Amino acid sequence: MISLKQLHHFWLTAHRGGIQRAAEASGLAPQTISAQIAALENHLGRPLFERQGRRLVLTPAGELTLQYADEILRLTEALEQALASDRPTLRLKVGLLDSVPKAIAAYLLAPLRALEQPVTLHVSEERFAQLLGALATGALDLILSDIPPTADPALPLFSQCLLDTPVAWYGAPRWGPGPITWSDLTHIPLLLPAAPTHARVTLLAQLQAHGVTPTIAGEFADTALLVEMARLGDGIFTAPELLSDALCQDGRLVPLGNIAELHERYWLISHRRKRHHPAVVQLSQTFRAASVPSSAQPTKETP
Template sequence: MLNYKQLHHFWTVARAGGIVRAAERSGLAPQTLSGQIATLETDLGVNLFKRQGRGLVLTETGRMVLDYAEEIFRLGNELEEALQSRATGRAVPFRVGIADVVPKAIAWLLLAPSMDLPEPMRIVCREGKFDALLGELAIHKLDVVLADSPLPPAMDVRGFSHALGESTIGFYAAPALAARLAGDFPARLDGAPLLLPGVEASVRGPLLRWIEAAGLRPRIVGEFDDSALMRAFAEAGAGIFPSASLVGEQLCRQGGLVHLGDAKGVTETYYAISVERRLTHPAVRAISEGAHAKQNFA
């Protein structure tokens, strides 16, 4: 069985860059640290360090062990923090990854129920590319990832996709641009400037197919990985903005946009991806239960 005290000594030496420096920082004798690491190497049957000049450097195996040690002691610190938070009544961290293609208003709508739990939560949001967030989920740096698509089958990450619900997709435009569009919907999209989500957005393909099936040829003037940036361009009048109808009222009220119509049959589905088949984290359960209770969500 792994001796975590010896692993901690290894971790201390590796981070300090040498036994002498680690001894100065830890207050332990160099001989103690050296002996503990030698015992760990013997127990594991590997060499963690090798001599280079007058110093020590990590072997390839040592670097791998260090990665695991970093994660082990990071989780230990988080456990200690969580227990202290419970004891003192402080908010417990709830770490959420949000794929950058998910509209910010949708992310808030989904996360809101986690703010009303009896046990106070401190939400830590990380926005980024879907693949990168899944990597952080796999090593437990995140509790859940919110995305517009399920976990890809080919992804080498153990996780489970929990459908939260879906929304139809509508088209929105700044008032000045909307006033220049002739005809009824969807014909008024023909030849009009259109903003599109980037290639990673799951709704992009269905939108383009809907446009083609309707015989429309809008001018694509911009493509955006970040939904908030696409909305900013739309509010400035740069082009027509496709977005979840679920937040359409907010877009019109706060962003001053005009609803032109909906892409019939095109929907966007939102998922909570976790390492658990059954949701046990109270904040993640609250998100799932809250989403299913909202109107327009499945």
């Protein structure tokens, strides 16, 4: 069986860049570090390091082992901290798809405050493929996404649509009073997200379906900058209706009408083995009544 001592010495060597530096950091003899790594390699049946000149570099097996070691040692530290407290804290690792608005993410995570056990959130933002990879290795407990997962036999998932919200146009008062029609978009410039997000793809598909060739005034990787340019009157943009109060509170933006053909859906995705995690259960039960068309499969498990 792998011991935490072996794993820690391997982890320290990998992160410090060599046995000598690991020995200096731990106060142990280099021979002790080497022996622990050798025992780990012997147990796993493959080398974790190889020499390139005077340097030690990770083998492919070593890189994979390091991913798991990072997580195992983080969990060990979290366990020690939780047991040292009178009210153990629930550590929740959330992956956020970079196209999900931060205000939507905060809204979806808000029910966690109702849990009896205090929650410490660790949120990382990434693209979908990277988030699924982290979910597979246990580096994440759940993902919040604006696209549902596809079936993958190698990764059994639990997913649920938490929120289905209409989409509306927003812009400076100069573009009002609304409602904006598709024909209006021949002379009103658009502000779009730069990445091929679900919102962008569906909007462009509707423009094409209505025979509209829009004037695109800007494409932005930074959503905050897109919104600020809209406040300056450079164009209009789409956002979930749920964000209307937050976007329009200072009067520099106004709602310009809902888009009947567009809805934004936000999904909770977790590994099937995590579906009974208290946070996953809390979010699933809180948002179970979300209004989702039957074709959207609000709750499902992939093989």
